[in-house]
Every structure is written in structure tokens, then in C-alpha cells.
Amino acid sequence: MNELHVLTTGEAARYCGVNFRTVIRWIERGQLKAYKLPGRGDHRICVEDFVGFLRDNAMPVPTELAGASRKVLMLAGDPELTGAARQALQQEGCEVEIAGDAFVAGTLMAGCKPALLLMDANLVGVTGFQILDHLRSNSDFANVGVLVVAPVGERDQQRWLDAGADALISQAADRGELAAKVKLLLEI
Incomplete structure (x- = not known):
């Protein structure tokens, strides 16, 4: 299995079944922890933080991400x-x-x-x-x-x-x- 450490907002959105802009709003509101890349300012989300966010909000954790915990x-x-x-x-x-x-x-x-x-x-x-x-x-x-x-x-x-x-x-x-x-x- 390929070791996955970070997710893009698009990848997080696909896991949640929402638009990537919704994920960006979660980040901007401080609900989902992420960091910005220099340059364009794209967000990256650590898998551990994303899994914690899913659990905190009673959302299912995908099996390929659950292994990270x-x-x-x-x-x-x-x-x-x-x-x-x-x-x-x-x-x-x-x-x-x-x-x-x-x-x-x-x-x-x-x-x-x-x-x-x-x-x-x-x-x-x-x-x-x-x-x-x-x-x-x-x-x-x-x-x-x-x-x-x-x-x-x-x-x-x-x-x-x-x-x-x-x-x-x-x-x-x-x-x-x-x-x-x-x-x-x-x-x-």
C-alpha cells in the first residue's frame, strides 16, 4: 500500500462527498486543520487530522485512511x-x-x-x-x-x-x- 501522508482539498472532498469549496470553508472556519503551500496557496491536510475531523463529525472513515491510525x-x-x-x-x-x-x-x-x-x-x-x-x-x-x-x-x-x-x-x-x-x- 502506498503511504499517504497528506490530502488535497479535492481528495478530502471526494472522501466526504462534497464540493472542494466546502472543504476550503471548513479549513477557513478552523473546523479542519490544514496548511497552505507557498506560491498559489493551495491547502494540504494531514491524513491524521482528516481522520480526526471525520470521527469528530460522526462521518465514516475510509478503510484506506483508517490504517493511518x-x-x-x-x-x-x-x-x-x-x-x-x-x-x-x-x-x-x-x-x-x-x-x-x-x-x-x-x-x-x-x-x-x-x-x-x-x-x-x-x-x-x-x-x-x-x-x-x-x-x-x-x-x-x-x-x-x-x-x-x-x-x-x-x-x-x-x-x-x-x-x-x-x-x-x-x-x-x-x-x-x-x-x-x-x-x-x-x-x-
Whole structure:
């Protein structure tokens, strides 16, 4: 499959079944994120932004574009967790990046633009709640799903969900349960 990174307004319009001028209006109103090319000023839309726009507006995501949303960033310091989770996610066809701390995770968030953040609740140095607050307050990361791996017996699950996590899974969960949650969040 040819790797597709950006769309023209005409291509986006064909996917939505609308005139390209409608897509330009969405861009001008700030509803659809895009950038202008130098010279003529034509717009280009990143596929990840377009897929997020479609999901936000309850529009169907074409199958050839849905594949662009299989990137997972794992933020965890526990080597046992990262090894098992990475293997399970790769078996499901996900691209997995691993960050051992919040600084590296921030760099990878900007660079690889993951569709899902798998975050260990037992982070050292910065709390998961601070990370969730930052993600949910930044429009660039608003569409990133967050799955929190909570310690066994976590009593404050609702607090994670209220802070912006999309789902929780116990650290004792098996690979099958992890894969099922990830598939659900990525809509694979």
C-alpha cells in the first residue's frame, strides 16, 4: 500500500462527498486543520487530522485512511510491561513507540503523531494526571486516545476517566484483554 501522508482539498472532498469549496470553508472556519503551500496557496491536510475531523463529525472513515491510525505510543518505565504490551500490540498490526519518561513521550507525541497513548499509571517524576491535563488542553493532541494501565487494586478508576483517560486496564490483565481494549479505542 502506498503511504499517504497528506490530502488535497479535492481528495478530502471526494472522501466526504462534497464540493472542494466546502472543504476550503471548513479549513477557513478552523473546523479542519490544514496548511497552505507557498506560491498559489493551495491547502494540504494531514491524513491524521482528516481522520480526526471525520470521527469528530460522526462521518465514516475510509478503510484506506483508517490504517493511518494504528500508531501507539507506550509511556512506561516497567520493562516487563513494555515487553509484553509491545508484543501484543505488534501482533495486532500496530506501530509501537516506547518512551520511558514524559520528556521522551512529549517528543515522540509531536513526531510520530500516535492515535493512542498507552500510559503506565506508576510513572516516576511526573503524574499521569499532569500528562492527561496537558493532552486534553492541547488541540494538537485532542484526538489521541489514552489507555491507562492501572496498578492491581486501583481504587480511583473514575478519577482517571474524569481526568481524560478513555479507558483503564489492570496491570494484571492478559495480552488478549489489552489487545481488545486497544482495538476498541483505535476502532480497528
